[in-house]
Amino acid sequence: MVQHSNLEETSSQLQRKNPPFRADQVGSLLRPERIKKARIDKAAGIITTEQLRQIENEEITRSVEKQKEVGLEAVTDGEFRRAWWHFDFLENLDGVEGYQAESGIQFHNVTTKPRGIKVTGKIDFTNHPMLEDYRFLHGIAGVHTAKMTIPSPNMLFFRGKVEDGVYSSEEEYQHDLAQAYKKAIQAFYDAGCRYLQLDDTSWAAFFSEKGHEQIQAFGKTPDELRKLFADTVNESIADRPEDLTVTMHICRGNFQSTWTAEGGYDAAAETIFDGLNVDGLFLEFDDERSGGFEPLRYVKRPDLQIVLGLVTSKFGELENPDDIKRRIEKAAKYVDLSQLSLSPQCGFASTEEGNLLTEEQQWEKLKHVVHIANDVWK
Template identity: 50%
Template sequence: MSTPPFRADVVGSFLRPAELAAARRRFAAGDIDAEALRIAEDTAITELVAREADAGLALATDGEFRRAWWHFDFFGFLDGVEIVELDHGIQFQGVQTKPHGIEVTGKIGFSDTHPFLDHFRSLKDVLERTTGAVPKFSIPAPTVLDFRLEPDHIAASAYDGRDDIVDDLVEAYRRALAAFYDAGARYLQFDDTAWAYLCSAVELEKARERGIRTDGIAERYAGILNRILEGKPDDLVVTTHVCRGNFRSTWISSGGYEPVAEQLLGNTRYDGYFLEYDSERAGGFEPLRFLPEGDKTVVLGLITSKTGDLEDVDAVKQRIDEASAFAPLDQLALSPQCGFASTEEGNLLTEEEQWAKVREVVDIAADVWR
């Protein structure tokens, strides 16, 4: 495909190079200033986009090199939202993240001073000077903010409970889409763990403990997303990545897509869906039958980003063939199942193993979609 999502695509994040990781530690310690950190980030991103081009990708991301988290960095710069310390992190299999959470302290909004706009402009400028690849930029989905809110973390002075934030959240994301579009973005991705958690009885119970009404929640989330996406420009491609958890090569959610597939694939206005299919935890391909015929694309996450071992090429091709029994091959594509570093700590593989994975995606896609 000559337009995104591409037959060979990536979710977005890459392992932080040692030099960049060191610069971030020095900045946190107060040993270098913000300008020195920006220069280190600029250098690393310029090198990254060259590696992406060398691997054969038609797109390029900034690897999320300017972020510590895939979601909190974005949320923390929304108007009326703060990232706060909790007494617990997010529990993965055998490990917890740093104890951070979301707190709504005022009216939610998106300002043109949000730093992610400059992060996108910087990526676009680098690509215009170098490889000419399509810039892809990811932000967390609004459903993640709703799903991750802890009890009593909405200021009563601003909102009368969880349902009351929806209109402002929708408007904030509409403004964000317009601002990124005006900055030149034509390929955006909403990263979303909420849909995967709706497939898990365990995570649904945790959600109820946080005060979320889970009956009809898929319909509610589809409605929120559609209100945001309904007015987007026709030439702005917005996809979503449905993530089952990705921290230090561990995971959170298990369960096939069947409970949400009709709403997610059939009733949301996304242009494409990056679905994780690298393990049995994702279930079978039968839910793909809800993908409408037309221009929507499902990007199959069949190459794991959690380990450095390369997949068997013939086995991956066989799985693509199996998926095509439920959705047209022309509406399918291939990617790693997630990013390689959803947080700055990164997954447990080497940079060379990471790039071997990306090249494998490109090579398999070239064979399957000649």
């Protein structure tokens, strides 16, 4: 059903006062060379943990000021203290450990460095180091909204190996995982967080035949796994405070400007758009790998915000603004324009290696998002 024939008809829709914002970002940013060098120096024993953290603090402060300068309302720490977007958080949960895997994660024509996580004890959330990371960001955000990004609970199931004897049933495992996330969400809230994002690549398993092979490896049917993923997320966020915005970013992989998965949202659309109790969804739509906007017809809730990732973070060239506006107009045939926003399709550095563009190009991309959004939602 066409809800808006053109963007001008709804230009009276003002900028949102609550996240996700009309011009938003996924989270990660290219690591400055100073941080990369400091991490190498720390590993070599040249500088201390305290000296590394001070350098991180200074570079995060600089980055936050730059985010404010380009016009973003939500600011992040760029995930500057992390090597990975997911492992760093997950292996600091109680009962989870990181380890040196035999091989890395295979992307299109490139492989990550080896890393893995395993569940060695009962999962819980107690004294997590990223709480202090958030507090620092919150302290420098000022009037802007500090956005915290963590991996979805599904990522522990998707990437983690459970050692024999730790859990007697899948139900017990998923219960403990959801309870740990409930504690995490409350802890970040108590630290001041009002904008939390769950990053999730597991949904991409439903988008292609290659992904269906992964589903079979889990010993599940697609229907069973979709329900498991949705139930885990919904249980994790069920008791969140009313003034906490929880969004989810669904990704097909982002490592050195390449990807792991392809295919449209169709095979999981009903679950994603009408089965997840999040406040907003950040969705990849930057190229043909993501399919069309038709699956958005499953968006039934008028309060669900859809953030269109139409600007790529993988390459530095700026998209034609008119092309982006036309694509927003196409999406508005399925979801009211008042429920749409704009962002890059992913972060700029899901791992510390980063995508293949310069910092200057990164900031121009984010500025581009802001300018286009300001034109669309006047």
